[in-house]
Amino acid sequence: MKKLVYSMLLSSIAVVSVNAHEIWLELDEKKNEAKLFFGHFDGKQTESGEKFARIKEGVSYPTELVKDVKRDDNSITYTLSKKSDIAVVRASEPRKARNSEIVEYRIAYNKAGRTSTEAIVDFDIVPIAKDSNSFKLLFKNEPVKKSKVTVISPTGWEKTFELDDKGEFTIHTPWIGKYLIQASFEDETKGEVDGKTFDKTIHSISHTIDVNQGLPWNTKK
Template structure:
């Protein structure tokens, strides 16, 4: 009986851990904007590939207490005010100059998942006028950048790059989620790069993760590893 109970508990913990790993935080905003025109930014939590956007009340731990930051063409970093919705948070900003803007989230969940700390990261770019966003504009410790995302077309290859601590993240698994539920896994090369060809119009979310097995303490509790998950969102019209 004890063996059965232990097995059931093990399976339950495995399911909970898998569910947390499957969930991600991502940003949705228009890929382009105009000077003097308000830009809306929405942040969701759930499983994009399954078109599941969790209600804010069900977000894991204190993830709903994240901060949303805007990095402008001048590299100035500004925190955006957030308004909660049923299944997302919404913020706005008004571009005051042409150039590339990046909205970013970096949030370590207060609660541990067993002995693992969870760090959710996300970013998206907004182009005002003619500009090319650069990965260096994103201050997150783990990040993705899709080359030429603002001008992406279906049936044309796109290259993405993953960075960890501002260095190329080689050998990392990157998941690509399409707007119709199709997904694909890629592996980054020595330069942190990978390539895929979008086949449908709509919003794509790409995600990279990293497991750091350096132990430490978080909010007074010991952990054995830190899981980081970073998403990048862009739209193909």
Template sequence: MKITSLLTFLFSLFILNTGNAHNIWIETNNTGKAGKEHSVKIYLGGYGENERDSVSKWFSNTREVVLLLTKPDGTKENLTTKPSGNYLEALFTPAKDGCYTISVSHEVADVYGTAKIQYYATSQVKVGASVEGINNVITSTDMPVQLISTNPVVKKGVSLKVMYKGKNLDKSPVSVASPSGWVKGFETNAGTFTFDAIWPGVYVIEAYYTDKTEGSLNGKEYKLIRNISTYSFTVGR
């Protein structure tokens, strides 16, 4: 079996074993303008399958996600979200140039099988030419995915890094979901991986890590924590 096929197979097994194949991800224009209102949308479903669940059907307490805005200077602000069909939407107005990080850290209230599910989702909005705050994504959640490549474009390799609680995740499964519906599994090497961007548009990275920490949640015991982290960004032409 080819290595890429094996990775895809192992990735599929991982998804099946989580007991829930849904992810939370963020979609937003990755460029903004100071003084202009900016929209951020949160989805639950499967980006690669073009599956976006109606908010009224989001499971457990996922409708209670909190959207955090980290400004270029590192100050943070919770954004108010409103349901609209199959997404939650929040608005903010960048006050100055720099990189604004949007993030979600959400613990699912129910235990599934023997697992607790922990969702993370991030994206960034660049305003103007300043790169102040570009590294805030690293500290925005416990499991950040960081875009290493600057200004990613089609027909060039795009590199990213995955971390968990300050450490690079080695040999950890990730997947890349493209705007065309193409989904492919990869594995990190010392935290990083690279893929070739074939189509322009929004890509969603999904990273997975099983923390074998035991505990209890709302009166139910769990044997491990399924951490699922997404990062969305746009590939240009």
């Protein structure tokens, strides 16, 4: 029976296995800390050494939440002053897009937790209610409508969910473990940062949530 349930869930939820690298946060509320990783979220494989050294610590939100930051060989640990959702924002220098003269300014948001129903960064995924599986995607507190988000489950499979005209969406979390929700948004407003002009800003977010009820999943081979 258990094998049948797994088979049915895999056929209905899984669509494509993920091969790309991701950067994500994992929140440990018992220790009041969050860890930033770089690697393959689907296989829980993290990069270290020179590859990870290129990842910046970023700026954390809410402000004054983080009281200490420690870098290890394959992670960055943010010690928190209290239990809270956390987001880390990292911006890159404006540069031309591949095969284009358009100059892009890229801002990456890494978030963990789903207790706060208020946005804590400019581009944010917030739950409709605390610990809910229904969310809304916001840019500067305005809903991003008719867009899409991608969810990677603990099993290593991904599924795309569409946002409605309120910028809201509901995901399925049948397995126990960590899920990664990803979304992006392009702001066509021109601007300047550190004396460098850009034609548009590409915002991307990776939001990790923990699910404690459901089917167990063992990633060990």
